[in-house]
Amino acid sequence: MPTPETPAAQDSAAPSRGPAHPAGAPAPAGRRRGRRSAGARPSPALFVPACAAALLAVLPLLYLAVRALERGPAHAWDIVADERTAALLGRSLALTAAVVPACLVLGVSLAWLTVRTALPGARAWSVLVTLPLAVPSYVAAFAWLSAAPGLAGFTGAALALTLVSFPYVYLPVSAALRGTDPAQEEVSRSLGHGPLRTFLRVTLPQLRPAAAGGGLLVALYVLSDFGAVSLMRYDTFTRGIYTSYRASFDRTPAAALSAVLVIMTVALVAAESRTRGRARHSRTGRGTARPAAPAVLGRLRLPALAWCGTVVAVAVAFPLGTLGYWLAVGSSATWDPTTLTDTALTTLGVAAAGAALTTLLALPVGVIAARHRGRAAHLLEQAAYAGHALPGITVALSLVFFAVRYARPLYQELPLLVCAYAVLFLPVAVAATRAAVVQAPPVLEDVARSLGRSPLGALREVTVPLAAPGIAAGAALTFVVCMKELPATLLLRPTGMDTLATRLWTETGAGSFAAAAPYAAALILLAAVPSYLLGRHRT
Template structure:
């Protein structure tokens, strides 16, 4: 039973990839060449590639530098800086873009797009690199300094090689998020594959042009995944005696303390203070009418209801996959689990495009209905639930289930009285992660939401697209407030490892 359910979940997760492959084969080589090998695609490829490269490099510099200052230097108030450096994740990228473009309309250039997305995504590098710093054995660094190496040489020759996996993982997250990003880049008027797919879809209602652009975008995502695996290599950097590691002795910055504090303050100011100040301005002093509390309340309720439904459905779908990955280890269970990760690596606009086409052709009565929207959310956010469910199953000894079975308890009764209660913490964590992700999801919701259904993200998008920044601000503020708990959870465990 669990195997059949896991196969069904994997099939749903791989549906967008299957759709792209089927459509490409159906179109034929001549049709593909006509739609793909043209100047416009070359321009989009150049725009997307240089933005991804620039953003990954910028995030790597900012993330690694900030992590070193917080984890390895004597900079004051390291706990506070850690929380502030993670906090930008509470501001969705398209809200950050709105904040900047509403204050500086001239940011609709490559440099402006690079600035905004780098400030939005650098925590994806900072978090894993900071965690990697905490896992390094400081004895190696002390030995290197004892041999006469400078702090820079210790970083370059000892620390940086051990940060390789964390840095590549963070860079991959940044690149995949950027390839999938629509709202921020559309608002900044910077054309990439995601914005072009959306424009093509709106112009021709899911013509072949949009599908072929989606195919190129999927190939870029798969190429990134393969490149990260190849660059990561097989070398490991594990302690042989983790519990006996020495405490970290921070590098004394001395005269560089003031410049370090200024650098951190500037980064936090640009990534967090500017968007929050912009929201505050448009909420209070902007040229807008009074807040429509009724509309805001209705939209918030709709968003919370969709997020709760998506969390319940996605977590339920993750249960058989997470269970098999632990209880029936093997090639099939591993393949089924990895399928959920592969499906979620597809950008949201491609997922929405595939579900739009399939629902129109196969089940037209489901087009623009809540079930199709929930299916898109499940495809996009399944790994968040699978990871937490699998972790919970790892900690749940099968002995309890065996004892209950020996006492005559039926399978449904064991599920209700033994399994679910013991897995509840993992299920709840996965549901919370999916819930918070759905609250700020924009692209799939724009294309798949039933007529008349408005979420916080789509209401914000409608107002900001009409340059009504004052009306858009309340929806952005609510999204930030709802995203804040995820930021607290991300920074809580890491904060325990820091000294004041």
């Protein structure tokens, strides 16, 4: 994914608007400092905590290498070559192969209808089709399983994951449609090509990078999902790893299966990169971008409205309606309001701690990635993204191994769970921090340094206040995903502690749908508040 240049880099690449600087004369102080801040080595006050964050992020990969090979390569190969592993591989790939194309169809069609056509209420529909992002996969699985128990298995898992994942395709494709040059489509229409042929031969190729990126996110989400496949009782790698961990004191099989899952993830990322290629699509004209004229639907107006309404009904209205039904059926005999309140407060506290630590670790990494160029800065940023390729259950296993071997007092304690959240969601906070710091002019830091402030002082008094809204948005998003995280929480939570996610998983696994409904409703309600604030921040 391309990353924006820093302001300093953009300034150095821009043509000069004033008289040329005399040859041999010293460069102006401001420009000289700006170049040094973009390319010089990071300050130790930033570099040391950034290295600590990167080390924490790559810890799961080190664990996999050590644990999988602990009893020798031959033993690890026997596990990988086992028939059960091959079965898990086939089932995981089959589920991915079913969900990704379905999400591509839903995401691309809805994006085209809401962005490029005169669809009635297009703005409202564009908001409604993004709401499934607030529904955890295990909540969607709970809703469908409680309404139709016969869906358990592949069909139910594919349905639940598709309905919560298609916004990952819709969002980048709709953004690409808004930024694509309409002139090429107009030329195609002027040459006598109809709307369908123009879409297939002109518009769709321009959407390929965005669609491929969204499809990759869906594939990674499906491979790392644990809640939906567990509730639907469909064995994939994540469920196999969890079962292996719980069934034996030997952790080598779980580590070997996790290593296979990581290899699958790397292969998917490489395949998406090759599919995307070096294609670049940009405007052909000069000046400001011109929005495309919305296509008139005509006789397709009612089918388009029916399509949007059906998707919103099954992805949003149905889960909410199912929760409402079970809330009406249930009573204080099936769930305890006091327990619900305590669990909700625990969830908020754990998620807040996870978001705080993740944001704190992401700050030095994001600043270095935005303000410095070079191999060290690149390696730190890439290391911070290591957790993005790992499922929560693999991260949890690595931290269990680390705690038992080297930090026994942390085993099954809250700090270990908070560290797991930091590993899993550090990329979310780093991306938000980097984007916010890039938008803060580096010249203001140079001014602070010229007034005697240290690099850390300039960061604290200038950079962080300017980037605070973007950093806060990243913290809010991290808070939401921490609340919904399930597998790492199941393995690392302190004894006797429950979150809304784990309580929902426990009650649903026992078939107590009425008892599980309040926890699902509370989880969606709590996640909706920061999600709404994020939406207001971005509009």
